[in-house]
Amino acid sequence: MTAEIRDFLLESLTEMKYSTDGIDEDTVLGPAGADLESLALAELALRVEDRYGVRFEVEEAESFAGLTVGEFCAVVAQRISTSAAT
Amino acid sequence: MTARAAVTGIGLVTPVGTAVDEVFDAVCAGRSGLSAPPEDHVLRGVVDVAAFAPPIAADSVIPAKEARLVDRSIVMALRAAEDALADAGLEVGRDVDPYRVAVVVSGVGGLDTLADQAVQRSRRGRLGVSPFMLPGVLPNMAAARTAIKFGIRGYTSSVGTACAAGGQSIGEALRILRAGEADVVVCGCSEAPLFPTFADAFGNALALAKGWPDPATASRPFDRRRNGLVLGEAAGVLVLERPGFARARGASAHADVLGWGATNDAYHPTTPRPDGSSAAASMEIALRDAGLTTADVDYLNAHGTATKAGDAAEAKAITSVFGGAMPPVSSTKGVTGHMLGASGVVEAAIGIAALRHGLLPPTHNLDEPDPSMDLNHVRDKALAAPARTVMSNSFGFGGHNVSVILGRADA
Numbered sequence: 001m002t003a004e005i006r007d008f009l010l011e012s013l014t015e016m017k018y019s020t021d022g023i024d025e026d027t028v029l030g031p032a033g034a035d036l037e038s039l040a041l042a043e044l045a046l047r048v049e050d051r052y053g054v055r056f057e058v059e060e061a062e063s064f065a066g067l068t069v070g071e072f073c074a075v076v077a078q079r080i081s082t083s084a085a086t
Numbered sequence: 087m088t089a090r091a092a093v094t095g096i097g098l099v100t101p102v103g104t105a106v107d108e109v110f111d112a113v114c115a116g117r118s119g120l121s122a123p124p125e126d127h128v129l130r131g132v133v134d135v136a137a138f139a140p141p142i143a144a145d146s147v148i149p150a151k152e153a154r155l156v157d158r159s160i161v162m163a164l165r166a167a168e169d170a171l172a173d174a175g176l177e178v179g180r181d182v183d184p185y186r187v188a189v190v191v192s193g194v195g196g197l198d199t200l201a202d203q204a205v206q207r208s209r210r211g212r213l214g215v216s217p218f219m220l221p222g223v224l225p226n227m228a229a230a231r232t233a234i235k236f237g238i239r240g241y242t243s244s245v246g247t248a249c250a251a252g253g254q255s256i257g258e259a260l261r262i263l264r265a266g267e268a269d270v271v272v273c274g275c276s277e278a279p280l281f282p283t284f285a286d287a288f289g290n291a292l293a294l295a296k297g298w299p300d301p302a303t304a305s306r307p308f309d310r311r312r313n314g315l316v317l318g319e320a321a322g323v324l325v326l327e328r329p330g331f332a333r334a335r336g337a338s339a340h341a342d343v344l345g346w347g348a349t350n351d352a353y354h355p356t357t358p359r360p361d362g363s364s365a366a367a368s369m370e371i372a373l374r375d376a377g378l379t380t381a382d383v384d385y386l387n388a389h390g391t392a393t394k395a396g397d398a399a400e401a402k403a404i405t406s407v408f409g410g411a412m413p414p415v416s417s418t419k420g421v422t423g424h425m426l427g428a429s430g431v432v433e434a435a436i437g438i439a440a441l442r443h444g445l446l447p448p449t450h451n452l453d454e455p456d457p458s459m460d461l462n463h464v465r466d467k468a469l470a471a472p473a474r475t476v477m478s479n480s481f482g483f484g485g486h487n488v489s490v491i492l493g494r495a496d497a
Contacts, residue, residue: 017150040151042217050213 001080002073009069012047016040029072030065041065054079089377091263092332092339092495095174095325096435097166097274101137101318101422104169106340109432110439113418113447114468118302120316120423132282133294135301137318137423148231155218157196162321163228163276164235167191171236174325174337176270181335184239188268189232190258191275191323192244192251193427195225198281228276232323240268249389250348251275252322252430253480253488257346259326269331274323277426285317291356293393305424306451307390307417308397308459315391318423322431339495341438344475345376351485358396358481362403368487369407369477376475376491383413383491384473385446387433389481390417391424400479401459414471416464420450430480434490437476441494444472 010020018034027033029041036044045061048054054076064072098104101119102112112119119137123129129136139162144153147164171177178184200223206214221227229244245251245258252275259271279285288294295314298304306312332339349368351359358365373379386408389400397417404415418436425432440446446469455463475493482488 017145017154037151039217039221046213046217050210 001077005073005076006069008051009072012044016043023069025070026068028066028068036065048076052076052080054083090329090342090344091260091326092329093324093341093343093438094327094332094337094339095170095176096340096438097169097173097323098432098435099139099142099162099166099321100425100432101139101320104140106435106439110436110443110447113421113436114445116421116448116450118421118450119318120301120304122301128282129280129285133285133289133317134296135298135304135316136280136285137316137425138280139319148235152218152221155199155216156222157199157278158319159193159196159276159278160222160228160231162278162319163191163193163274163323164231166274166276166321166323167232167236167272170272170274170323170325176325176337178237182270184237186240186269187238188241188259188262188271189229189238190243190245190255190262190271190273191229191232192246192255193225193228193276194248196223196227196278197284198278199223201281201283232272238272247486247488248482248484249424249426249429250480250482250486250488251427253434253478253490254348254430254486256324256326256343256431256434256490257348257488260343260346263326263328269328271326272323273326274321274431275427276321277428278319279317279426280319288317295392303451305392305420307388307392307420307449308401308456308461308463309392309452310454310456312392312394312397315393315419316423318425320422320425320428320432322428322435324431324434341441341492342495344378344491344493345372346488346490347371347375349487351487353485356483358399359485360395360399362399362406364485365400365403365479365481365487366406369403369479369489372477372489372491378475378491380408380411382475383408383477384471385437385440385476386413386415387437387476387478388415388417389479390419390449392419396481397456398458400481401461405460412462414446414464414469415461416447416449418447420452427482430478430488430490433478434492437478437492440476441473441492444470446471446473
């Protein structure tokens with residue numbers, strides 16, 4: 001599941017005109033890495049919600065800035081499994 | 087008090103070109119900017135005719151990451167601002183304290199993009215609405231993004247007076263400079279009305295020209311057979327400076343802004359006051375503000391959108407102000423169409439070119455002047471006449487009337 005989420009993330013970044021060069025498992029999504037700013041993080045959350053039918057709270061979307069690609073994929077995968085279980 | 091403001095930079099994006107002289111040549115020669123919508127345009131089949139400005143890639147003026155959802159009105163404004171600052175040879179921070187530069191760039195905002203987002207909302211619900219929508223559509227964003235792009239940190243705003251907004255932005259800039267609140271003001275207006283919802287709003291209000299087989303003949307200011315306006319898209323930005331500041335940095339002025347006036351019809355949201363009395367007052371206030379009399383005006387660039395009621399009211403207003411001492415009058419919208427609020431800036435630039443070239447543009451398509459009007463028309467071809475002072479009128483839905491007076495910088 002996380003591999004598919006990673007592909008979706010990279011695809012989203014490309015559509016959002018962010019470079020995916022040099023992005024790996026340990027790249028941070030926010031300014032320290034991929035450099036997504038606040039509206040871009042909000043859009044990323046929206047894209048995940050649209051694709052996987054999950055929902056994030058505002059604080060969660062904001063916290064994405066501090067996550068690495070690997071952590072982000074894990075968080076999304078967990079949310080999908082939780083949401084599927086309910 | 088600084089009586090005048092020096093116009094040191096001009097940036098235009100219009101249906102008849104992006105360079106001032108190119109635009110001026112077009113209005114003087116009657117080279118029309120009006121056409122049927124191109125095959126691939128969203129207005130194809132919606133309107134018979136409109137005035138289309140050249141395409142501009144959004145990522146040529148703002149970062150690609152933000153360019154995915156930004157209205158054309160903002161993109162055009164930024165291009166015009168960039169050209170105006172380059173023309174002025176002004177770099178904020180190098181040539182002027184960023185806090186001593188103001189921005190007044192106006193327009194109705196990104197209604198096309200807003201309309202599209204509303205469609206996405208109804209199709210896809212919450213998930214259809216982009217977080218980038220507000221910076222892409224709000225009416226202050228042309229001004230705000232101008233400040234961001236050029237590092238301008240002083241007073242910034244946008245004027246919301248519909249089709250009077252461009253003229254009023256020039257007036258506000260003059261006021262800011264006179265008050266000593268800035269040394270430089272980047273002022274202008276940008277409008278991108280060429281999308282179906284907006285065009286249908288004008289069409290259903292019976293404001294659009296129709297029934298003209300040749301699109302170039304559809305906009306007919308002051309003509310007996312005129313039957314409405316032709317929508318156009320444009321942006322115009324001027325750099326205004328305190329004349330002393332411009333001189334000190336070695337910048338030359340294209341012309342000076344001498345004064346302005348603004349009034350309201352207090353009559354009806356869209357129909358102009360039929361006797362034109364408030365519009366007349368706006369012209370008179372502008373003359374007083376500039377310390378001039380009617381005899382000083384060498385050319386009047388009328389608002390003249392080619393609607394039945396608008397042209398009739400303006401003609402009455404002009405006649406009541408100038409009477410028998412009327413300067414040559416023309417509306418250049420026969421060539422450019424009605425670029426809404428941006429008209430006031432584009433037409434101020436045309437007025438400046440008229441001052442510089444000693445040539446007054448004619449009203450295109452004025453084949454048979456409306457016999458109910460008593461105006462000193464410039465018709466058929468441009469009139470060679472040395473001009474020292476020009477007046478430019480801009481009127482808007484809401485009854486807003488603005489008159490701006492420009493003069494030769496050396497006069």
